[in-house]
Amino acid sequence: MEFNGNLPSIIHLDINSCFATIEQQANPLLRDKPIVVAAYTTNSGCILAASVTAKKMGIKTGMRVIDAKRIYPLLITLLPDPPKYRFVHQKIKKILKSYSDKVIPKSIDEFSMKIVTGGLWLVASEIKKRIRQEVGEYITVSIGISTNKYLAKVASNLQKPDGLSEINSGNFLEVFSKLKLTDLTGIKRGNSIRLNRFGIKSVLDFYNAPVWKLKLAFGGIEGLYWHLKLHGFEISQSAERLGIFKQKMYGNSYAPPPNKKDQALPIISKLCEKTGFRLRKEKAKVSGVYLYLHDREGKSWHMGKKLSKDVFKTADIYKEIKNLFLKSDIKKNLRNIAISTFNLKKADSLQLEMFEDVCKKSSLTKAVDRINKKYGLYTIHSGRMILDSTVVQDRIAFGQS
Amino acid sequence: MRNISEHVNVVLRDNTPLSITWKNRDYKVTKIGLQHNYYEGKTLIHIFSVLSGDLFLRLKFDSKNLTWNLMEIYQA
Numbered sequence: 001m002e003f004n005g006n007l008p009s010i011i012h013l014d015i016n017s018c019f020a021t022i023e024q025q026a027n028p029l030l031r032d033k034p035i036v037v038a039a040y041t042t043n044s045g046c047i048l049a050a051s052v053t054a055k056k057m058g059i060k061t062g063m064r065v066i067d068a069k070r071i072y073p074l075l076i077t078l079l080p081d082p083p084k085y086r087f088v089h090q091k092i093k094k095i096l097k098s099y100s101d102k103v104i105p106k107s108i109d110e111f112s113m114k115i116v117t118g119g120l121w122l123v124a125s126e127i128k129k130r131i132r133q134e135v136g137e138y139i140t141v142s143i144g145i146s147t148n149k150y151l152a153k154v155a156s157n158l159q160k161p162d163g164l165s166e167i168n169s170g171n172f173l174e175v176f177s178k179l180k181l182t183d184l185t186g187i188k189r190g191n192s193i194r195l196n197r198f199g200i201k202s203v204l205d206f207y208n209a210p211v212w213k214l215k216l217a218f219g220g221i222e223g224l225y226w227h228l229k230l231h232g233f234e235i236s237q238s239a240e241r242l243g244i245f246k247q248k249m250y251g252n253s254y255a256p257p258p259n260k261k262d263q264a265l266p267i268i269s270k271l272c273e274k275t276g277f278r279l280r281k282e283k284a285k286v287s288g289v290y291l292y293l294h295d296r297e298g299k300s301w302h303m304g305k306k307l308s309k310d311v312f313k314t315a316d317i318y319k320e321i322k323n324l325f326l327k328s329d330i331k332k333n334l335r336n337i338a339i340s341t342f343n344l345k346k347a348d349s350l351q352l353e354m355f356e357d358v359c360k361k362s363s364l365t366k367a368v369d370r371i372n373k374k375y376g377l378y379t380i381h382s383g384r385m386i387l388d389s390t391v392v393q394d395r396i397a398f399g400q401s
Numbered sequence: 402m403r404n405i406s407e408h409v410n411v412v413l414r415d416n417t418p419l420s421i422t423w424k425n426r427d428y429k430v431t432k433i434g435l436q437h438n439y440y441e442g443k444t445l446i447h448i449f450s451v452l453s454g455d456l457f458l459r460l461k462f463d464s465k466n467l468t469w470n471l472m473e474i475y476q477a
Contacts, residue, residue: 026435026450027457029477078402083439084448136435375442 003169004147004232008120011113012144012152013096013127015088016161018109019049022088023078025136035076038065039255048080052161085109091135099123112149120145124164147232153185172232176203194218206230250279251290251340261296262332268325269318271339273381276314279341280369283348285312286341291324294336301330304342312347313365315382402475409471411460418449418460423471428453448472 015021019037024030034054038045043066050059050068054075059068069075089108096103102114115123124143131139140162144155151167158165158175167175181192181203198217200206207230214223225235252271260267268291279286289311290304303324311317321339325331352358368380410422417436421428434450434457447462459473 022435026437026459027475028432028434028452029455029457029475084435084437087437087439088435376440379442 001227001231003172005169006147006232007118008145008147008152008166008168009114009116010146010149010152011115011120011124011127012106012146012149012156013092013111013113014142014144014153014156014160015092015109016140016142017049017052017055019080019085020051020054021049021139022085022136023081024051025088025138026084028138030076031138033076034059034072034074035078036065036068037078037080039080040257041065041077041079042257043069045077088135088139092131092141095127095130095134099127106153110153112152121164121166128162128164148229148234150185150229151232154179154183157183157185167232169232172207173204176207179203181206203230248344249290249340249342250275250282250284250286250344251338253292253336253338255336256334261334264293264325264331264334264337265322267337268321268339269382270378271337272318272321273314273378275339275341276312276317277369277372277377279317280312280347280365283346284344285310285347286317286343287311287345288342289317289320289324290340290342291321291328292336292338293325293328293330293334295330296333296335299330301328303327306343309353310345310347313361317341318382402473404473405471407471409460409469411462411469418451421451421453421458421460421469421471428456428458 020035023035023037024033030051032053033051034057035051036047036054036059037049038047040046043064045065047059047061047063047065047068050061050063054068054072057072059071059075065075065077085108089105093103093105093111096111096113100113100115104112106112124145128141128143131141142156142160142163143165144152144158145164145166146152146155146168151172155165155167155175156163181187181195181201182189184203184206187195194217195201195206198209198213200209200213200217206226209217209227211224211227214227215221217223218226228235252274254267254271256263256267287307287310288304289307290302292300292302294300305320305324307320311320317339372379372381407423412419412421417433418430420430430451430453432452434452436447436449438445438447440446444463444465447464449460449462451458451460455477457473457475457477458471461470461472462468463470
């Protein structure tokens, strides 16, 4: 198969060091300084974003605050401010929408858009300029252009910060020859080892590998998808979509601070409240629940359960997850609690039950959700959640990429 | 960053803060870093992140009560 010879039509936009840059935009005194946004400002807090200056010093996303402070003791650590980041996201989305009606937010800091009229390089340059003028002069973005979403994302990573790169049929060999396998999105150590076993040691080897070999390496249809992606073709929606929902599960996690380490059930209740709310917002119901617990001594426990009926109500999700929790041998001294729901289905029809009025339950849940949407999440909540509203804070999930 | 959460008086021009009076002292706004908004329930909240010389101030305007609060300050 040859590389896709069509003109590039996909733009991928990535906000550089998103949370940190937005904080530096808001507070000009922080600009050009090593700052990080971390889940907690305490030593064990996980860094969510490091400023460009901090990155140059070797401070990376995912590091603990204490490790970053070993590199630079005067590091400024900030807590995340989700409304601020959502606001910037919406403003950038509005700018992109003025160029195309096919704009897909991939996460809080990434967008993908399709433009079929050509002139992508000009459009991209204009977008960068408009972001500086209309959102903030300190906010920079890296833009990638290509024939499919995947290579557009790879292109956006070629030059950071403030980059603009293109991968097309004319330059793909040159670009691929300069990349390592692990520079590709979706190929980290595990996949790299997997490919090495089949003699694929470079991106060019990966590009030239036959489909049968990739199918063997990835254990099935994924191999074909990789072949198509690297050749600049979009995986068709029907192939990409494995179920009704592209999203396979909904869940939330929380790392309790030391003073809340023994309050597992109220925290689980709150996580169920958040997950249930998100689930119903997407008009979904589930028939599987999962619980993961990790304590401060390094011990972890997890269990999932397929349910005999579909659930959508917070109380039902909580009941099932509580049953899992009771089976766990870790109940106190917790460092991390994660819940998720799986086996998603569209909630367009309800299975009636013999002893329970499911329609009444659905109407009540909808009414509560409407009130919470209008007056703020947890305005009406379960009595068992006897914790203040800051216990499980507003967080922005890392989106798909 | 120092959390404050105190009521302040703000003079506006074209819907943006021009000066802030806090503890009987006026602070002239020299730069607006970012203006963003969000809803607390059904109340629209406006946040202004501004500079007054080498002092950073984070202002919160409650569009329901029409009140201004100084939320945070930071000095480099």
